[in-house]
Amino acid sequence: METFTVLTGVAAPLARENVDTDLIIPIPRLVTLANVDLGRWAFEALRYHKDGSENLDFVLNQPRYRGASILIAGRNFGCGSSREGAVVAIRRMGIRCVIASSFGDIFFNNCFQNSVLPIALPQEEVDRLMEEARTCTSGAAFAVDLEDREIRTPGQRTVAFEVDPNRRQGLLKGLDPIATTSLRESEIASFQDRDRKARPWIYS
């Protein structure tokens, strides 16, 4: 997996709550396309008009936010289904970091398997960042520093964030979680041996 250390890029404000995974990538795209083709269809219903032309009201279509790598979103971002394609789609669109006050839990977990960093911050802080993303000079870069666990804004503010230490290591080093867990094979085997005696009905 690609590593994530320090990300520098434009931050786009998506001021909408409860952006669900169907809105991020609808099922018909998911079942017919390969992962590499999903980026074009991320946020399809918001991004394109019915005739296929771009909706310029949508933030990621506006010239200053086109190509943004950081998304600042309303609360409960990525709620809904477990489809990992939602993370893949925004990743393929170029987004490596999503900042919101809360996330759909499954979406949040899926991010770490795709080298995307979800950052949960208090709503007041998300509001401040969103305001800065709206008002800063066009093209001004935010930095998301996973090493130091802080966001540096164009306005020279520094915002600290927390991330689970295991998840952080996984992103920093681009670890394959299956390979990491496989190192514990003997622990898994001895758990199952013990458990087979305690709960034999699970193994019968």
Next chain:
Amino acid sequence: MAAQTLFDKIWDAHVVADLGSGMALLAIDRHIMHDLGGGRGLKQLRESGRKVRNPEMVFATPDHAVSSEPGRTSETTELSSGYMKLLREETTHHGIQLFDLGQPGQGIVHVIGPEMGISLPGSTVVCGDSHTCTHGALGAMAWGIGSSELLHVLATQTLPQTKPKRMRVTFTGRLPEGVQSKDIMLYLIGHLGAAAGAGAAVEFAGPTIRNLSMEARLSLCNLSIEMGARFGMIAPDDTTLEYLAGREFAPKGALWDQAVASWRALPSDEGSVFDREESVDISAIAPQITWGTSPQDVVGVDGAIPDPAAADGASRRFEMETALRYMGLEPLKPIAGTPIDRVFIGSCTNSRIEDLRQAAAIARGRRVDARVTAWVVPGSYNVMKAAEAEGLDTVFRSAGFEWREPGCAQCAAANGEVVAPGERIVSTSNRNFVGRQGPGARTHLASPALAAAAAIAGSITDPRRLA
């Protein structure tokens, strides 16, 4: 020992290794796979040179991509043909039990897990689908996972997870006549919001829950994810045990007795502490129906479409206006009487035999309105056969409903069974998101009784008028 919650007890019993900072490597007891993610995942695993660690703990069935057309086969659509071929080949290669089309056990993953006794109290159950929280109704710790986590479970039979917060919702009050568990859960989501359970495992408790049947509990826990909770659960009791006894994969004989003794110790201890507690009295609620594009956008069927002008803050007002525009609805008008085009009775929320009986009780001897196309899609092969044995298929057909083959069908429209742009549908499923049932489709979520009543009336209707 300190008092423990149901969730804590199951979590602790599955910790293979403590990874620190609230994270643990958890053992997985049951992994159920469907046609969209299962075949792909197994193929990817094989190509990476890895094996399924415990194939005997993995089960598979087609539900999402298969057609629900009467007489369907895997070849009915090109889409399902590809997914079925892959699922059959890969489950055979890896030695995984597949409940194929036309076989007992085939159906929606969250219907067959409980129905076959695959999901059990005290067990960890995962599936690449967010509505896996359904199985929590049995007193299991069950949650939806993504496709990378799915590979991880196949390869290691474990998953690293961060321990969620504990939340308890206590329902009090007698369920009013004509109100179903779907209604009380929609009411709760409307009351607390679609993000209320984010980061939490929610236990549903209280006298109302104790009086619910197992199937009503499954419908209720199914909607946990719509309040943002990956886990929803109900402590096992006599209702749970009576439901499970004799099911194909449930333990038998001495093993059953041993399991029951262990399951009896699962309920949250007296004095156990939750991070958040909510209590809801449901004794005065009406059947519920959604008006917007989030399950939290809900009103009683005897109520009015809300007015964005009265919204709490500018951002909520904008959201409500956007939702009403998408739904083609006007504020302050009564929601009842809104004309509809379609009805869908089915999905992992409401496609079990009790759901079909409730809908059939409304449909019996009546006719679906001429403007409405109404589908009934049983949740599994076994539900379909049970319903046919009771003559429910005849009731529905005589009333003008289409009686279809088991699967997810129109809920996510992953099989191509989309609702046309601008069409209005009353659906017993779980999501009214923008484009969920097809681009531009307008979904109203409701109970099977309300959906059947709407099909008859041709508009959103209080089912209590037809009872």
